[in-house]
């Protein structure tokens with residue numbers, strides 16, 4: 325394999341403004357100076373994996389504009405192979421983020437070019453899929469594009485999905501996931517309304533019954549639960565002083581996917597991923613917070 329990990333997903337410019345309070349309908353408020361950061365779940369995962377030392381490629385679409393260049397620069401600086409990043413067709417995706425003094429975010433996402441990453445783009449990147457040990461996807465791109473990725477997997481390639489933002493998944497996609505990685509909110513949406521018990525272990529087992537080969541439920545500062553044919557068990561978090569949890573889930577997913585591709589058992593890969601997630605919350609930002617292997621070891 326040429327790549328340890330191929331990430332198929334979104335790339336967004338995050339435009340962040342601090343406000344004293346959110347404007348009501350028809351109202352204008354003055355905010356702080358604008359911060360612009362590279363983001364989007366796909367771009368975040370690729371940077372997190374590359375920083376850990378994984379040979380990483382990104383399949384995504386950005387606009388032929390300044391935000392697209394910002395995102396490509398950030399990928400290349402982290403060591404991601406961006407030959408699979410398509411340029412043009414729509415403006416780069418943007419997340420408009422207001423943060424109030426309590427730290428609560430309000431976010432509007434304009435998917436832009438992410439919405440134009442098509443099944444045809446995935447078919448055209450078949451060589452990239454076949455050259456990758458693990459393929460990781462999220463749902464900030466069209467679901468039919470993720471379906472096409474599942475269909476294009478080589479027999480030995482492992483598929484990892486974080487269904488965020490969540491929506492019900494076709495059985496074909498669920499069956500390919502090894503693992504399906506969800507937080508508690510995503511777990512609820514994937515499972516639908518039926519009651520499955522309150523415990524994370526119950527959720528993990530209920531999700532496993534929907535067809536994935538394995539499931540990971542992330543629980544923020546409480547760590548994660550893992551479920552597979554071998555059983556369900558908790559993975560404790562690493563206690564840290566959390567500064568900013570933005571993008572922790574993307575760092576966790578990238579670390580898990582990479583370690584699984586190296587042949588780690590799910591329990592060992594998850595134990596490593598909680599360390600990476602913990603390291604990521606000790607610094608501000610998403611991509612800016614992702615650790616090197618030395619920083620993970622020092623935790």
Ligand code: ATP
Nearest residue numbers: 507542543544545547566571572573576598601602
């Ligand atoms: P986000 O959407 O913010 O990226 P998420 O909801 O997808 O995150 P979380 O469950 O919040 O995912 O975090 C992923 C992992 O990161 C957790 O399973 C845990 O290992 C680690 N983590 C997150 N927050 C903390 C914390 N406060 N302390 C220690 N570890 C944390």
